[in-house]
Amino acid sequence: xxxxxxxxxxxxxxxxxxxxxxxxxxxxxxxxxxx
Amino acid sequence: xxxxxxxxxxxxxxxxxxxxxxxxxxxxxxxxxxxxxxxxxxxxxxxxxxxxxxxxxxxxxxxxxxxxxxxxxxxxxxxxxxxxxxxxxxxxxxxxxxxxxxxxxxxxxxxxxxxxxxxxxxxxxxxxxxxxxxxxxxxxxxxxxxxxxxxxxxxxxxxxxxxxxxxxxxxxxxxxxxxxxxxxxxxxxxxxxxxxxxxxxxxxxxxxxxxxxxxxxxxxxxxxxxxxxxxxxxxxxxxxxxxxxxx
Numbered sequence: 001x002x003x004x005x006x007x008x009x010x011x012x013x014x015x016x017x018x019x020x021x022x023x024x025x026x027x028x029x030x031x032x033x034x035x
Numbered sequence: 036x037x038x039x040x041x042x043x044x045x046x047x048x049x050x051x052x053x054x055x056x057x058x059x060x061x062x063x064x065x066x067x068x069x070x071x072x073x074x075x076x077x078x079x080x081x082x083x084x085x086x087x088x089x090x091x092x093x094x095x096x097x098x099x100x101x102x103x104x105x106x107x108x109x110x111x112x113x114x115x116x117x118x119x120x121x122x123x124x125x126x127x128x129x130x131x132x133x134x135x136x137x138x139x140x141x142x143x144x145x146x147x148x149x150x151x152x153x154x155x156x157x158x159x160x161x162x163x164x165x166x167x168x169x170x171x172x173x174x175x176x177x178x179x180x181x182x183x184x185x186x187x188x189x190x191x192x193x194x195x196x197x198x199x200x201x202x203x204x205x206x207x208x209x210x211x212x213x214x215x216x217x218x219x220x221x222x223x224x225x226x227x228x229x230x231x232x233x234x235x236x237x238x239x240x241x242x243x244x245x246x247x248x249x250x251x252x253x254x255x256x257x258x259x260x261x262x263x264x265x266x267x268x269x270x271x272x273x274x275x276x277x278x279x280x281x282x
Contacts, residue, residue: 003079006144007068010137014086017133018243021126025250 052246059239063089066232074229080144085232087137089240090130091159097127097244098166098197105190108183114259115252117183120190122251124169126244131163146210154203155211162200165193 067085074081104120138156143149150156172186204213225233 006080006140007082010083010086010140011064011068013136013140014090014133017129021129021243021247025247025254 052242052249056239056242056246059235059242063232063236063239066228066235071228071232072226077145080141083137083141083144084229085236087134087141088233089237090134090137092237093240093244094127094130094134094162095197095201096241097123097130097248098162098194100248101127101166101169101190102194105187108187109191114183115256117187118252118255118259119248120187121170121173121255122248124166124173124190125251126247128163128166128170130240130244131159131166135159135163151210153210154207155200155209158196158200158203162193162196165189165196169193 063085067082071082071085073079100123101120104116104123107116108120135156138159139149142151169186169189172189173182175182175185201214203209204211
């Protein structure tokens with residue numbers, strides 16, 4: 001794996017981490033609204 | 036009718052920060068993947084710098100927030116400070132892990148190894164373990180105020196590792212390159228367009244991190260019983276715990 005392949009994998013991991021952060025607070029917000 | 040601090044904290048935050056973060060992320064992607072040139076020796080793999088370095092910086096800033104809020108908790112401030120410390124630690128741990136993973140991928144491409152017992156890598160791994168321990172202390176059973184104070188002590192002590200990580204590449208002979216921006220030399224050893232992409236990426240990470248912390252604090256405060264929002268007994272009342280009209 002070299003060149004753009006490394007970049008794509010690296011950015012994909014980064015995106016996945018941030019999506020997890022966003023979803024964690026988003027679901028919390030939904031739970032609060034449900035109450 | 037008076038509105039409590041908890042009610043205010045529990046409100047959905049305004050979307051301005053989220054919008055700014057989204058714009059900065061798009062700009063960072065364009066600059067990092069399209070506008071910035073490929074590095075002469077490392078080629079395209081160098082573009083991982085635009086996620087590796089901002090992740091590390093965001094982690095450092097998050098741990099600085101943990102430090103400040105932990106000091107406030109030890110001084111008898113309210114649960115809100117504690118919630119900020121927890122949210123910042125959660126952000127910092129994720130960003131530290133991300134910096135390690137991105138560095139490993141980048142290192143494999145440039146150095147030929149996924150991991151080496153280099154001072155920067157080892158000190159960063161220790162930093163991650165320290166703050167995982169901090170979150171572990173937060174999860175201990177028992178009186179929530181006592182747990183918060185214990186975690187605050189760990190939060191203060193753990194911050195000692197942050198400058199150790201930063202200066203590790205200067206204090207020891209390492210495989211890892213010296214600091215790109217915050218270095219003793221007056222001019223950064225980086226092309227202007229690469230510098231622009233890096234700074235915008237740092238901004239994007241910081242804004243996204245601030246957005247997360249704000250949302251997470253609102254979530255934590257909302258989940259806390261009202262009595263936990265009060266200052267530690269025997270200490271001065273927190274100025275944050277005021278009702279509208281009483282200040």
